[in-house]
Amino acid sequence: xxxxxxxxxxxxxxxxxxxxxxxxxxxxxxxxxxxxxxxxxxxxxxxxxxxxxxxxxxxxxxxxxxxxxxxxxxxxxxxxxxxxxxxxxxxxxxxxxxxxxxxxxxxxxxxxxxxxxxxxxxxxxxxxxxxxxxxxxxxxxxxxxxxxxxxxxxxxxxxxxxxxxxxxxx
Amino acid sequence: xxxxxxxxxxxxxxxxxxxxxxxxxxxxxxxxxxxxxxxxxxxxxxxxxxxxxxxxxxxxxxxxxxxxxxxxxxxxxxxxxxxxxxxxxxxxxxxxxxxxxxxxxxxxxxxxxxxxxxxxxxxxxxxxxxxxxxxxxxxxxxxxxxxxxxxxxxxxxxxxxxxxxxxxxxxxxxxxxxxxxxxxxxxxxxxxxxxxxxxxxxxxxxxxxxxxxxxxxxxxxxxxxxxxxxxxxxxxxxxxxxxxxxxxxxxxxxxxxxxxxxxxxxxxxxxxxxxxxxxxxxxxxxxxxxxxxxxxxxxxxxxxxxxxxxxxxxxxxxxxxxxxxxxxxxxxxxxxxxxxxxxxxxxxxxxxxxxxxxxxxxxxxxxxxxxxxxxxxxxxxxxxxxxxxxxxxxxxxxxxxxxxxxxxxxxxxxxxxxxxxxxxxxxxxxxxxxxxxxxxxxxxxxxxxxxxxxxxxxxxxxxxxxxxxxxxxxxxxxxxxxxxxxxxxxxxxxxxxxxxxxxxxxxxxxxxxxxxxxxxxxxxxxxxxxxxxxxxxxxxxxxxxxxxxxxxxxxxxxxxxxxxxxxxxxxxxxxxxxxxxxxxxxxxxxxxxxxxxxxxxxxxxxxxxxxxxxxxxxx
Numbered sequence: 001x002x003x004x005x006x007x008x009x010x011x012x013x014x015x016x017x018x019x020x021x022x023x024x025x026x027x028x029x030x031x032x033x034x035x036x037x038x039x040x041x042x043x044x045x046x047x048x049x050x051x052x053x054x055x056x057x058x059x060x061x062x063x064x065x066x067x068x069x070x071x072x073x074x075x076x077x078x079x080x081x082x083x084x085x086x087x088x089x090x091x092x093x094x095x096x097x098x099x100x101x102x103x104x105x106x107x108x109x110x111x112x113x114x115x116x117x118x119x120x121x122x123x124x125x126x127x128x129x130x131x132x133x134x135x136x137x138x139x140x141x142x143x144x145x146x147x148x149x150x151x152x153x154x155x156x157x158x159x160x161x162x163x164x165x166x167x168x169x170x
Numbered sequence: 171x172x173x174x175x176x177x178x179x180x181x182x183x184x185x186x187x188x189x190x191x192x193x194x195x196x197x198x199x200x201x202x203x204x205x206x207x208x209x210x211x212x213x214x215x216x217x218x219x220x221x222x223x224x225x226x227x228x229x230x231x232x233x234x235x236x237x238x239x240x241x242x243x244x245x246x247x248x249x250x251x252x253x254x255x256x257x258x259x260x261x262x263x264x265x266x267x268x269x270x271x272x273x274x275x276x277x278x279x280x281x282x283x284x285x286x287x288x289x290x291x292x293x294x295x296x297x298x299x300x301x302x303x304x305x306x307x308x309x310x311x312x313x314x315x316x317x318x319x320x321x322x323x324x325x326x327x328x329x330x331x332x333x334x335x336x337x338x339x340x341x342x343x344x345x346x347x348x349x350x351x352x353x354x355x356x357x358x359x360x361x362x363x364x365x366x367x368x369x370x371x372x373x374x375x376x377x378x379x380x381x382x383x384x385x386x387x388x389x390x391x392x393x394x395x396x397x398x399x400x401x402x403x404x405x406x407x408x409x410x411x412x413x414x415x416x417x418x419x420x421x422x423x424x425x426x427x428x429x430x431x432x433x434x435x436x437x438x439x440x441x442x443x444x445x446x447x448x449x450x451x452x453x454x455x456x457x458x459x460x461x462x463x464x465x466x467x468x469x470x471x472x473x474x475x476x477x478x479x480x481x482x483x484x485x486x487x488x489x490x491x492x493x494x495x496x497x498x499x500x501x502x503x504x505x506x507x508x509x510x511x512x513x514x515x516x517x518x519x520x521x522x523x524x525x526x527x528x529x530x531x532x533x534x535x536x537x538x539x540x541x542x543x544x545x546x547x548x549x550x551x552x553x554x555x556x557x558x559x560x561x562x563x564x565x566x567x568x569x570x571x572x573x574x575x576x577x578x579x580x581x582x583x584x585x586x587x588x589x590x591x592x593x594x595x596x597x598x599x600x601x602x603x604x605x606x607x608x609x610x611x612x613x614x615x616x617x618x619x620x621x622x623x624x625x626x627x628x629x630x631x632x633x634x635x636x637x638x639x640x641x642x643x644x645x646x647x648x649x650x651x652x653x654x655x656x657x658x659x660x661x662x663x664x665x666x667x668x669x670x671x672x673x674x675x676x677x678x679x680x681x682x683x684x685x686x687x688x689x690x691x692x693x694x695x696x697x698x699x700x701x702x703x704x705x706x707x708x709x710x711x712x713x714x715x716x717x718x719x720x721x722x723x724x725x726x727x728x729x730x731x732x733x734x735x736x737x738x739x740x741x742x743x744x745x746x747x748x749x750x751x752x753x754x755x756x757x758x759x760x761x762x763x764x765x766x767x768x769x770x771x772x773x774x775x776x777x778x779x780x781x782x783x784x785x786x787x788x789x
Binding site: 022026029030033034035038039049050052053054056057059060165166 | 188317318347348388389391393491544547548549550557559560561585586587588589590646648649
């Protein structure tokens with residue numbers, strides 16, 4: 001698999017400086033984008049599309065907190081899919097889902113905002129813990145194992161938040 | 171001066187600059203622009219006109235495009251094609267408003283075709299005539315054959331519509347360097363002109379489409395963060411509101427085609443006049459010599475179009491949400507499209523964003539200018555230190571059909587292009603050598619709620635036991651927003667490549683509908699559905715009653731017959747007005763007027779049945 005950190009010459013860690021990532025992305029696209037070869041032969045055009053598409057993919061994977069941790073775990077031979085969710089986390093989430101359903105049905109915007117904010121806070125807490133585990137150059141197996149579980153929770157929380165955002169927003 | 175691309179004292183480059191233009195192929199009018207000595211410039215025709223009305227007339231001897239064709243439209247409606255952009259990449263079944271056009275549609279599969287006096291034409295050929303005039307205009311002024319053109323399309327255009335646009339250019343030997351989204355083109359013209367940085371919104375209300383794009387401009391990079399639209403919304407709808415107001419105020423009966431054209435033209439002029447005046451007289455004489463003398467005030471115009479403006483705000487909110495931004499993040503709002511000249515549009519945009527919109531460039535010209543700037547860059551006329559980069563997105567999610575009629579999303583809406591997405595499939599039967607793939611566009615979970623983009627079959631899969639084959643299908647959307655698909659059997663490396671050539675594309679109105687339905691946005695959605703349902707009901711009632719009049723008209727007195735005919739005429743008129751309330755009233759009225767007739771027919775059928783004649787008529 002392709003190492004997207006290497007593609008952008010970024011340090012291989014969970015915390016990615018947003019500005020550094022965007023700058024690297026723009027630099028890479030300035031070279032690879034098909035607009036640079038619009039007047040070239042077919043083969044150059046085809047290569048440019050593939051290259052530019054790969055850069056877009058890399059950027060979006062590294063920008064998103066969930067896809068980024070999935071990618072980083074893969075680089076280290078771990079897998080988000082092997083994470084486990086604790087019973088207490090699942091119970092908490094089921095309650096939150098039920099509360100969200102009720103708030104949606106009643107059109108309770110204040111309650112929805114509260115729930116969304118709680119989700120975002122919970123998500124940020126996971127991201128901070130992932131940074132603590134995965135920002136080092138050398139990562140222990142135990143750290144990877146823990147990270148898998150937290151990453152899975154993060155994925156759960158982010159999906160829920162996106163879903164709620166879409167349903168409640170408009 | 172718009173933009174200094176080459177320094178004034180810079181020596182002339184060794185090779186002559188290539189001839190590249192930007193073309194805004196619009197619903198109501200089209201333009202061509204180029205970068206001339208570093209300055210983006212609109213090219214005028216030999217009478218000094220910038221705008222070419224997007225009207226093509228197939229006359230006895232020749233083809234006439236532009237103003238001269240426009241002037242003939244009420245006299246020769248069937249051979250004078252206006253707003254052809256609305257038919258690009260569309261099948262007849264996609265056009266629920268086809269009746270309002272005075273054309274002779276052909277009942278064919280695939281893209282619509284219409285009959286003119288010089289033969290059958292499709293929208294690609296008709297658009298090509300518009301492009302041909304612009305190409306010739308540019309070549310005459312640039313002194314030679316064009317090296318290429320950037321053609322703009324609404325950001326919400328789907329694959330079929332983009333493909334059709336590209337083919338129109340190909341038809342006249344025009345090399346398309348890039349299909350560029352209209353709001354993005356406007357952003358380029360603004361951004362490079364004003365040296366702006368930050369997050370900007372482009373509000374593009376054209377003749378027949380509405381787009382909104384959110385872009386981040388930073389150090390020469392134009393990055394589209396999200397785009398949304400309502401493609402069945404444009405300046406034409408504002409004209410139509412005035413037209414309906416005239417009908418109502420003057421209590422007019424259903425009108426013949428030329429009177430409709432006349433009043434629509436007057437409506438458009440009244441709309442334009444209200445940009446600078448507080449009121450405008452509307453005076454006309456209809457074909458039956460009836461005189462119309464009305465005064466439309468700004469207040470009334472604002473009132474009767476308020477819901478149209480309201481409809482533009484929803485896509486803005488959605489684009490902001492997809493970009494994960496709020497309106498407070500927006501540093502400036504650029505207005506594009508002639509329809510944004512209306513003061514009430516400017517007020518609404520200013521109110522929504524809490525800041526006055528930017529209007530320093532001509533909203534009719536800014537898209538063509540942006541396209542010219544990009545064309546100039548793409549052929550390599552710019553210098554290295556003028557480097558800038560354009561990153562755009564695809565407006566709609568792309569998915570494939572899976573078991574049980576569900577859609578598996580492969581590419582989310584507002585993903586950056588170009589993009590490549592691979593997905594693995596396997597066979598489910600022993601020895602299976604073919605696989606059918608159905609590609610759809612839309613935001614909904616069920617295939618039936620999305621629009622079919624293309625179906626294709628893969629052949630030549632080596633026979634294996636079920637589940638052993640691993641077929642990787644790669645979907646690619648290029649920088650023009652065009653989709654291509656390729657497939658490879660992984661275990662044997664058997665390659666099969668498919669270019670997606672959809673027979674017809676997504677109806678833009680349907681795109682909007684699908685988005686709305688998928689977002690729990692009940693109100694507008696219900697209104698649209700109510701209208702569609704009433705229209706279906708109307709069509710059935712019209713058909714049935716006409717048939718009944720033919721069969722059993724003798725059951726009616728001449729007064730009764732006339733009353734029913736009049737009701738049907740009014741019903742047909744309301745059916746095409748998109749006013750659901752009026753349509754419902756008219757339906758109820760028609761039902762009342764025809765109920766006695768229906769009763770008598772029933773009696774006759776029963777009698778016939780009892781006497782053993784025509785038994786199946788009762789069934």
